[in-house]
Amino acid sequence: MNQQYPSVLLEKAVGEFAKLPGIGRKTAMRLVLHLLRQDTATVEAFSSAISTLKKEVKYCKVCHNISDTDVCRICSNPSRDVSTVCVVENIRDVMAVENTQQYRGLYHVLGGVISPMDGIGPSDLEIESLVNRVKEGTVKEVILALSSTMEGDTTNFYIFRKLASCDVKITVIARGISIGDELQYTDEVTLGRSIVNRVAFTGTL
Amino acid sequence: MNQQYPSVLLEKAVGEFAKLPGIGRKTAMRLVLHLLRQDTATVEAFSSAISTLKKEVKYCKVCHNISDTDVCRICSNPSRDVSTVCVVENIRDVMAVENTQQYRGLYHVLGGVISPMDGIGPSDLEIESLVNRVKEGTVKEVILALSSTMEGDTTNFYIFRKLASCDVKITVIARGISIGDELQYTDEVTLGRSIVNRVAFTGTL
Numbered sequence: 213m214n215q216q217y218p219s220v221l222l223e224k225a226v227g228e229f230a231k232l233p234g235i236g237r238k239t240a241m242r243l244v245l246h247l248l249r250q251d252t253a254t255v256e257a258f259s260s261a262i263s264t265l266k267k268e269v270k271y272c273k274v275c276h277n278i279s280d281t282d283v284c285r286i287c288s289n290p291s292r293d294v295s296t297v298c299v300v301e302n303i304r305d306v307m308a309v310e311n312t313q314q315y316r317g318l319y320h321v322l323g324g325v326i327s328p329m330d331g332i333g334p335s336d337l338e339i340e341s342l343v344n345r346v347k348e349g350t351v352k353e354v355i356l357a358l359s360s361t362m363e364g365d366t367t368n369f370y371i372f373r374k375l376a377s378c379d380v381k382i383t384v385i386a387r388g389i390s391i392g393d394e395l396q397y398t399d400e401v402t403l404g405r406s407i408v409n410r411v412a413f414t415g416t417l
Numbered sequence: 418m419n420q421q422y423p424s425v426l427l428e429k430a431v432g433e434f435a436k437l438p439g440i441g442r443k444t445a446m447r448l449v450l451h452l453l454r455q456d457t458a459t460v461e462a463f464s465s466a467i468s469t470l471k472k473e474v475k476y477c478k479v480c481h482n483i484s485d486t487d488v489c490r491i492c493s494n495p496s497r498d499v500s501t502v503c504v505v506e507n508i509r510d511v512m513a514v515e516n517t518q519q520y521r522g523l524y525h526v527l528g529g530v531i532s533p534m535d536g537i538g539p540s541d542l543e544i545e546s547l548v549n550r551v552k553e554g555t556v557k558e559v560i561l562a563l564s565s566t567m568e569g570d571t572t573n574f575y576i577f578r579k580l581a582s583c584d585v586k587i588t589v590i591a592r593g594i595s596i597g598d599e600l601q602y603t604d605e606v607t608l609g610r611s612i613v614n615r616v617a618f619t620g621t622l
Contacts, residue, residue: 232452
């Protein structure tokens with residue numbers, strides 16, 4: 213539908229919103245009209261928060277997580293365990309692991325997983341820097357916490373081979389049935405793997 | 418869930434997006450990370466399109482539609498019929514009527530409908546300016562094209578009474594079953610009204 217916009221400025225703003233993933237022109241129009249109803253200061257705050265973020269955001273030199281400083285809050289926190297590094301795909305995964313409050317080590321953000329279909333090879337990811345980081349000698353354990361997909365598994369294996377010559381323990385996060393899941397609804401592959409990889413029962417979860 | 422953001426700038430940008438209607442913090446995060454992956458020029462274009470819109474947009478002096486100029490494209494178009502004014506709630510409704518390509522008259526954007534529940538009275542809407550416009554004498558017909566809701570009907574009736582002393586024809590857009598609808602699925606009120614307000618069959622739709 214070739215809609216006639218009453219204003220070029222409006223059309224431009226709607227067009228920009230509609231470029232965002234999962235936002236069509238109708239939703240974009242709704243959001244823009246919502247912003248138009250707000251006062252100038254509110255709209256200015258919205259607009260500048262985004263442009264400031266893009267201009268001033270940094271990525272941690274050590275783990276490549278998003279940060280306001282050269283070295284991120286996690287890497288510069290003296291109470292974190294520097295001997296353990298958890299390898300994740302992206303910033304959201306760091307936040308997901310942090311939210312569990314079960315992990316006190318550091319992270320390494322790859323920036324994705326190896327995916328030939330999308331044209332992403334090992335050189336597009338922060339794998340080289342991970343290897344260098346491990347070679348420095350402080351890291352005793354590398355935890356692979358990538359998605360349980362073909363691409364994630366491929367990347368796990370690639371990193372495993374790259375680190376083979378280093379004196380470091382390589383582990384992978386446990387895979388099995390989710391807490392609270394009923395067996396009858398669990399998919400066969402997960403259930404099958406969770407039987408093969410069963411662990412000793414210790415009386416606690 | 419009290420999420421720990423790795424960056425204050427990121428948290429701010431996510432917070433601003435999450436203020437938009439229908440966008441939660443998870444979606445906001447997804448959109449912000451999408452923008453972060455774009456180059457600086459793209460993000461700048463997004464941010465400035467919104468702030469420019471808010472700063473520079475005008476509302477037509479005559480019909481109160483959104484516009485880049487003091488008098489909008491429709492009002493200043495000499496080929497439009499100045500004797501007919503279609504009263505609508507908002508800018509989106511102007512666009513909806515324009516898209517039908519069935520109307521060649523002018524508009525009057527009220528800015529909403531009378532809704533005591535939301536604290537919107539007649540003085541919050543552009544009703545006074547509509548009455549003044551009609552009193553100038555050029556307008557021969559006022560078409561009420563508001564939502565078919567209690568609030569829309571109330572507003573219709575209010576405008577009807579306000580214009581009672583003026584020499585102007587007041588019409589309301591036809592209500593009945595939608596084109597393509599099957600009778601069995603039409604709600605009773607609509608079907609009942611469409612029988613009461615039946616029109617002469619002319620052989621064409």
